[in-house]
Amino acid sequence: MLLDLLQSFLRxxxxxxxxxxxxxxxxxxEIVDVQGWLSAQEMAEVTALAEMTPGPIAVNAxxxxxxxxxxxxxxxxxxxxxLLPSLVFLFLxxxxxxxxRTKNGLVKLGKLLQPGVxxxxxxxxxxxxxxxxxxxxxxxxxxxxxxxxxxxxxxxxPVLVIILFGLLGVAFL
Amino acid sequence: MSGRLPIFAQLFGTFxxxxxxxxxxxxxxxxxxxxxxxxxxxxxTEEEFREALALGSSVPGPIxxxxxxxxxxxxxxxAGGLVAQLGCVLPSFLVILGIAAGLSRFFSAPLAxxxxxxxxxxxxxxxxxxxxxxxxxxxxxxxxxxxxASCLALILxxxxxxxxALIWAVVLGVVLRRWxxxx
Numbered sequence: 083m084l085l086d087l088l089q090s091f092l093r094x095x096x097x098x099x100x101x102x103x104x105x106x107x108x109x110x111x112e113i114v115d116v117q118g119w120l121s122a123q124e125m126a127e128v129t130a131l132a133e134m135t136p137g138p139i140a141v142n143a144x145x146x147x148x149x150x151x152x153x154x155x156x157x158x159x160x161x162x163x164x165l166l167p168s169l170v171f172l173f174l175x176x177x178x179x180x181x182x183r184t185k186n187g188l189v190k191l192g193k194l195l196q197p198g199v200x201x202x203x204x205x206x207x208x209x210x211x212x213x214x215x216x217x218x219x220x221x222x223x224x225x226x227x228x229x230x231x232x233x234x235x236x237x238x239x240p241v242l243v244i245i246l247f248g249l250l251g252v253a254f255l
Numbered sequence: 256m257s258g259r260l261p262i263f264a265q266l267f268g269t270f271x272x273x274x275x276x277x278x279x280x281x282x283x284x285x286x287x288x289x290x291x292x293x294x295x296x297x298x299x300t301e302e303e304f305r306e307a308l309a310l311g312s313s314v315p316g317p318i319x320x321x322x323x324x325x326x327x328x329x330x331x332x333x334a335g336g337l338v339a340q341l342g343c344v345l346p347s348f349l350v351i352l353g354i355a356a357g358l359s360r361f362f363s364a365p366l367a368x369x370x371x372x373x374x375x376x377x378x379x380x381x382x383x384x385x386x387x388x389x390x391x392x393x394x395x396x397x398x399x400x401x402x403x404a405s406c407l408a409l410i411l412x413x414x415x416x417x418x419x420a421l422i423w424a425v426v427l428g429v430v431l432r433r434w435x436x437x438x
Contacts, residue, residue, distance in 0.1 A: 097418045098315040102280045103385050108417050126375035137347025138317030139280040145351045168316020172324050188313035198424030201406030203386035214375035227380030241278045244377045251373015
């Protein structure tokens with residue numbers, strides 16, 4: 083099981099482009115769809131917790147998921163595994179002495195990956211939405227949080243939005 | 256005080272501080288890293304920082320920990336990079352273990368369950384907002400829309416590994432670009 087966990091999060095680490103939120107869908111694929119270690123609802127909780135704790139979301143989500151699957155050892159393993167591919171890339175990059183061509187190539191690759199990252203985010207909305215939007219009130223919550231973040235005055239911090247709707251959930255759900 | 260501590264301890268301490276006090280993911284960490292590394296410590300010049308930022312976001316992995324590695328590597332070589340990255344990631348690791356171990360009973364309480372029903376719905380909205388924000392400067396015409404839609408169909412419809420969808424995005428992106436240049 084630990085070996086499966088290691089392999090899963092190495093793959094997640096390789097695909098971890100475009101910020102933490104896109105990684106959620108990669109973890110979802112490995113942990114919910116393929117391994118069935120967590121339910122979609124649990125994955126939504128992990129995502130909320132990863133956003134609410136300090137640090138990069140991808141690392142937080144890996145640590146939480148690892149812990150849920152295999153305790154402290156799982157948490158440590160998943161965290162190291164999700165970071166390892168990026169370290170290998172950075173080692174290679176520093177080894178290549180950062181020639182202008184490699185750098186340009188990487189920036190170009192980053193741009194080419196962006197439509198894929200948008201698709202990952204959209205797929206995450208679909209998967210998380212099916213687990214969390216269970217009635218008209220949660221649907222209103224989801225729409226409200228997206229609206230606040232897109233159009234809210236003076237960019238509201240996402241963590242505050244999550245806590246706000248969490249408290250509304252305690253009151254109304 | 257900072258002058259007397261060995262450089263590795265300084266790197267570790269600085270990035271531990273950054274990792275502990277930034278909520279909301281990697282992009283929220285960049286301003287704090289820039290303040291610590293550029294203004295307070297003067298480890299990197301603005302030009303070097305911008306280069307590290309570009310490199311850190313063009314390899315996989317969280318931008319914040321990549322940035323920590325690149326800043327550390329600039330000061331103390333590979334070992335410096337590893338120390339900085341460890342400092343950056345360790346706070347959240349410890350916080351999460353604390354929460355997971357200490358509060359596991361709290362999570363099964365009905366109150367917490369309702370909190371996460373609300374928070375989970377909000378997270379869905381949050382991801383939707385970041386998808387829209389990333390898509391709006393990117394998707395201009397039918398070709399861009401088709402590119403994103405085909406990746407989505409691969410992930411949700413054919414249930415391929417999301418990594419293949421990313422590869423597909425690159426391949427199709429290159430083809431579309433060639434095609435645009437030709438016509």
